[in-house]
Amino acid sequence: MTQPVIDDIAYLAYLVERLFGDRGAPDRLFEVAVIHHTQCGTRFLADPGFRHQVVETTGLSEAALEASAVSDPYTTVKADVELLLTSPLLLPKVGVSGHVYDVATGRVTTTLDARYPEVRTAYDSSRPPGVR
Numbered sequence: 001m002t003q004p005v006i007d008d009i010a011y012l013a014y015l016v017e018r019l020f021g022d023r024g025a026p027d028r029l030f031e032v033a034v035i036h037h038t039q040c041g042t043r044f045l046a047d048p049g050f051r052h053q054v055v056e057t058t059g060l061s062e063a064a065l066e067a068s069a070v071s072d073p074y075t076t077v078k079a080d081v082e083l084l085l086t087s088p089l090l091l092p093k094v095g096v097s098g099h100v101y102d103v104a105t106g107r108v109t110t111t112l113d114a115r116y117p118e119v120r121t122a123y124d125s126s127r128p129p130g131v132r
Contacts, residue, residue, distance in 0.1 A: 040073060
């Protein structure tokens with residue numbers, strides 16, 4: 001999960017709230033489903049030798065490559081859900097759930113049911129969150 005993705009979700013929530021207000025459920029706007037998949041190619045980045053070759057070939061940051069490795073999608077989807085839920089930009093009306101898509105079977109498993117961020121008293125809904 002990158003900061004630009006979090007920024008976009010926060011901005012979309014702001015727009016939905018401004019455009020539709022309380023026409024739907026007054027305490028809920030929408031749910032973000034975070035989905036990771038098995039057999040992800042980024043799993044190779046967990047191998048230091050492979051990662052070093054990528055750094056030498058591309059000039060990308062080794063730390064950034066290591067951080068983007070997905071060896072276990074069940075672990076990384078949980079981390080991304082928590083990252084969203086703890087972001088100060090996310091409205092408390094936005095649910096976040098976690099899922100893993102198994103490439104071999106075609107099945108999607110819900111690993112974390114929808115949860116909502118805690119209400120933050122410092123949130124000002126009259127101002128949009130930071131946009132890129």
